[in-house]
Amino acid sequence: MVVFVLLATSGWTAMSHQKPAQDxxxxxxxxxxxxxxxxxxxxxxxxxxxxxxxxxxxxxxxxxxxxxxxxxxxxxxxxxxxxxxxxxxxxxxxxxxxxxxxxxxxxxxxxxxxxxxxxLQLAHRYGSLRAPGRQILAFDPTGQGRVAEVFGDLATARRTAVVVPGVDTDILTFEKTVKPYSAPDGMAEALYDSERAADPAGHYAVIAWADYTTPDGLGLDASTGTMAEAGAVRLNAMVRALPDTTSVQLFCHSYGSVLCGVGAGRLPQRKVTDIAVYGSPGMRAQNVAGLHTDARVWAARDATDWIQDVPYVEVGGLGHGPDPVSPSFGARVISAAGAQQHTGYFASGTESLKNFTRIALGRYGQVVCATDDATCTAGAAAAA
Structure with missing residues (x-):
């Protein structure tokens, strides 16, 4: 099964401009x-x-x-x-x-x-990415750069996780030494390690997918769906190229959840079984039905995440619509306890990482809901 972990941040408090790209x-x-x-x-x-x-x-x-x-x-x-x-x-x-x-x-x-x-920073990063044992699925140095890395074996995976980052993601921010779980590569590795700990003999892979051009900062680009639309085209192409023997779950963080929202209906329905969004500013849909997907839709947000303060509206193309963790949206709301702030969802010991691992492995009955009534898991296993 393919798991796509999509990560991003979003906001619209200031104008921003992308640097001219060499190609x-x-x-x-x-x-x-x-x-x-x-x-x-x-x-x-x-x-x-x-x-x-x-x-x-x-x-x-x-x-x-x-x-x-x-x-x-x-x-x-x-x-x-x-x-x-x-x-x-x-x-x-x-x-x-x-x-x-x-x-x-x-x-x-x-x-x-x-x-x-x-x-020199770029030279160091390129050297790091080409270190022995690393599996770089995509690399483009154009502009701020795009990259994707695989953990595990795509050829034998039945479940594959793909980390797709959002704003301010580029070659230099793809991985971090301090708080590695806050960068796309570290998030993917944390999920893969968590899966291996839970199921050492399983067949799965995780892709850190930073292979689209993201908004630069919390400006105008981050408040519209333009870059999400372009990213969704690239995501769709990548998903369709994966082996037919794997299925897909998308884990979408912040602006990445915008990408998931606009792309959900175009992705191959038989492949994408789950879409999990966390720290989301909205998915550019009024509710789950508006996503036009057969996938289970999960949503999480830690109580300390600043994203809860963004305006959950869409006016004249600005903003991304309703809050995915609101009851009216209709997502399966899961616990993210312990995540701490906007980029801590993959930190060790957090309920968010544990829940993402359970969804990635298809262990829906073990998912911990945000409330005590366990409505988030109702019918999930039957739909698998």
């Missing part, structure tokens, strides 16, 4: 589209379906696949439908190339001290 992947795609293998055109990465891409790679020899990954790592590493181990190898190569480029850039005479510091 190394666009250059790589252009080169790819002018390339060929054994006299055959290469599939368009922006329009070919995952099934088409999968059939294409299946028709190649191992040597041909490796040559494509070596020549076009920024394309192959992000290509839904390409063999997953090949994507890991391509992204390791792309990360190494970008690390070398940033080290070189850090010595540029026309760079400011802050610019040199940022270049």
């Amino acid at each position: 190394p992947r666009a250059a790589a795609v252009s080169a790819w589209l002018h390339g060929s293998v054994a006299g055959r055109h290469l599939p368009n990465p922006d329009s070919a379906s995952a099934r088409t891409v999968s059939r294409f790679f299946a028709s190649l020899t191992a040597a041909q696949r490796e040559r494509l990954a070596d020549r076009y790592p920024l394309v192959v590493g992000n290509l839904n439908g390409a063999p997953v181990p090949l994507r890991y190898a391509a992204n390791r190569l792309a990360l190494g190339q970008q690390q070398t480029a940033e080290i070189k850039r850090s010595h540029a005479e026309d760079l400011t001290p802050d610019g040199r510091s940022e270049a």
Whole structure:
């Protein structure tokens, strides 16, 4: 079963602007589209379906696949439908190339001290991401950067968790040394470790999915659904490329829950069985029925989370609608006791992490509701 953990923050108190993006992947795609293998055109990465891409790679020899990954790592590493181990190898190569480029850039005479510091930070992060044993499913250094990492084995997983972050998520914030559970990579690892502790012999994986462009700060972009819409397209493509033998649960944090809300009805219904939102500013739907999904919808919010103070309204495209933990919304409201603030839902020992683990493993009868009447689990197992 696939579990998507979607994480973000949201607000709309100030204007914000994204930095102009350099686009190394666009250059790589252009080169790819002018390339060929054994006299055959290469599939368009922006329009070919995952099934088409999968059939294409299946028709190649191992040597041909490796040559494509070596020549076009920024394309192959992000290509839904390409063999997953090949994507890991391509992204390791792309990360190494970008690390070398940033080290070189850090010595540029026309760079400011802050610019040199940022270049060295990026070089360090790229080096960390390409460390032995890490499984990078997607990597794009364009702009602030996008990345996705897998914990576990996607090929054998029956349940897979994917962490998808929200505002202010980029290459540099993907992982943290202090309070690692507050960053996408640490959240995914915490969930995976919790699953392994609860079910050592189970077949599951977790993906830290920071593979969409998020709002920059708590400004205008975070108060609209524009970036969530674009992210939902990417999420849908990634989900559909996962093995048919796995099913999907989405765990959506803050602005990530906006992405889940706008994308819920487009995702493959037989694959996505659960959508769990926490610290949510709203899902751009009036209620669960408005999400147009057959998935179970869960909602959680810790009492100390500042997100409860945002205006749960939508006016002229600003705001994200009703509060998902309100009774009228119709979600299954679960306990997040101990989470502490907006980014603590995956901290060790919290009821939120325990509940997410239970949902990820399909142990619906063990989920602890926010109230004593256990209405949140009514009929959940029967619907599984």
